[in-house]
Amino acid sequence: MDTWRKSVTSQDRMQLAKVHLPIREKYEPMTDVPNDSLEAIFFLQSELREFFLKYTPLGDMNQHERTGYYCLSLITEACELLENVRGWKPHQSNPPPVDKENIKEEIADMFHFLVNICEEWGLNAEDVYEEYFKKNNENRRRQHNGY
Numbered sequence: 001m002d003t004w005r006k007s008v009t010s011q012d013r014m015q016l017a018k019v020h021l022p023i024r025e026k027y028e029p030m031t032d033v034p035n036d037s038l039e040a041i042f043f044l045q046s047e048l049r050e051f052f053l054k055y056t057p058l059g060d061m062n063q064h065e066r067t068g069y070y071c072l073s074l075i076t077e078a079c080e081l082l083e084n085v086r087g088w089k090p091h092q093s094n095p096p097p098v099d100k101e102n103i104k105e106e107i108a109d110m111f112h113f114l115v116n117i118c119e120e121w122g123l124n125a126e127d128v129y130e131e132y133f134k135k136n137n138e139n140r141r142r143q144h145n146g147y
Contacts, residue, residue, distance in 0.1 A: 070120065
């Protein structure tokens with residue numbers, strides 16, 4: 001276990017982030033990022049994940065502990081999404097309007113942890129696409145068969 005990570009202060013981490021994690025503007029051309037959206041998400045998250053593993057206590061956890069942390073974080077973000085889609089409660093007569101911007105933010109947060117889980121287990125964007133494609137076809141077949 002690298003106990004030095006525990007001695008890295010939040011001030012230290014902020015300085016390290018400025019050096020190792022450039023902020024990318026949304027409309028700035030990103031020549032080092034793949035053109036495929038899913039691959040780009042994996043690429044950008046990989047940079048962030050490597051930083052976390054190097055400079056935060058996540059790097060002291062084993063694969064199973066990190067996966068548990070990412071899963072709990074994913075569940076937390078899904079609950080935050082559910083809280084923002086208040087109309088899901090059938091007994092609520094006047095649900096408040098849905099904040100679509102907040103929904104997009106919570107989905108992006110979920111992607112953050114989902115991609116971390118994928119990378120933890122050696123899955124890349126192509127692996128995820130292949131599995132999604134198979135599952136999508138399986139669900140279509142189920143509908144054809146009255147599932």
